[in-house]
Amino acid sequence: MLLSLLFALIPVTGxxxxxxxxxxxxxxxxxxxxxxxIKWVLGRGFPLQVVKSRGQWLQVRDFENDVGWVYASLTRxxxxxxxxxxxxxxxxxxxxxxxxxxxxRYGVVFRTLERSKYWVKIKHESGxxxxxxxRLLWGW
Numbered sequence: 281m282l283l284s285l286l287f288a289l290i291p292v293t294g295x296x297x298x299x300x301x302x303x304x305x306x307x308x309x310x311x312x313x314x315x316x317x318i319k320w321v322l323g324r325g326f327p328l329q330v331v332k333s334r335g336q337w338l339q340v341r342d343f344e345n346d347v348g349w350v351y352a353s354l355t356r357x358x359x360x361x362x363x364x365x366x367x368x369x370x371x372x373x374x375x376x377x378x379x380x381x382x383x384x385r386y387g388v389v390f391r392t393l394e395r396s397k398y399w400v401k402i403k404h405e406s407g408x409x410x411x412x413x414x415r416l417l418w419g420w
Contacts, residue, residue, distance in 0.1 A: 297330040298420045299338065299355035308348035312337035319348045325360040325389045325405070327419030343418035359392035361400060361419035370410035374399035381410050392420065
């Protein structure tokens with residue numbers, strides 16, 4: 281009985297909602313209003329985790345754990361990922377045995393094309409595509 285009561289008190293939540301920036305330059309603000317200070321300017325595809333919403337505004341968190349507000353209509357539910365380590369290898373297939381076809385540095389944003397448990401197929405705005413180890417990226 282006590283055990284079932286404890287489980288009843290633990291909230292069951294799904295994966296956090298993610299969005300990406302839909303325009304070339306979008307302001308991340310300190311509060312949910314155009315009157316609030318601009319903290320950052322984010323580029324197209326930049327992935328963000330939604331913390332909460334207030335009216336037409338979303339409070340979001342980025343891969344560095346910075347929090348701010350963005351106007352919801354300036355985001356899309358299009359999956360993107362960002363490099364969270366100093367340097368990653370882009371490979372021709374999902375595994376270390378595949379040829380390295382390129383590299384990307386910290387902060388580079390990619391469109392997510394396909395996901396497996398440990399690897400993600402990505403595409404850069406330049407047209408470069410390939411696979412990167414999932415643990416080296418942040419987003420969805």
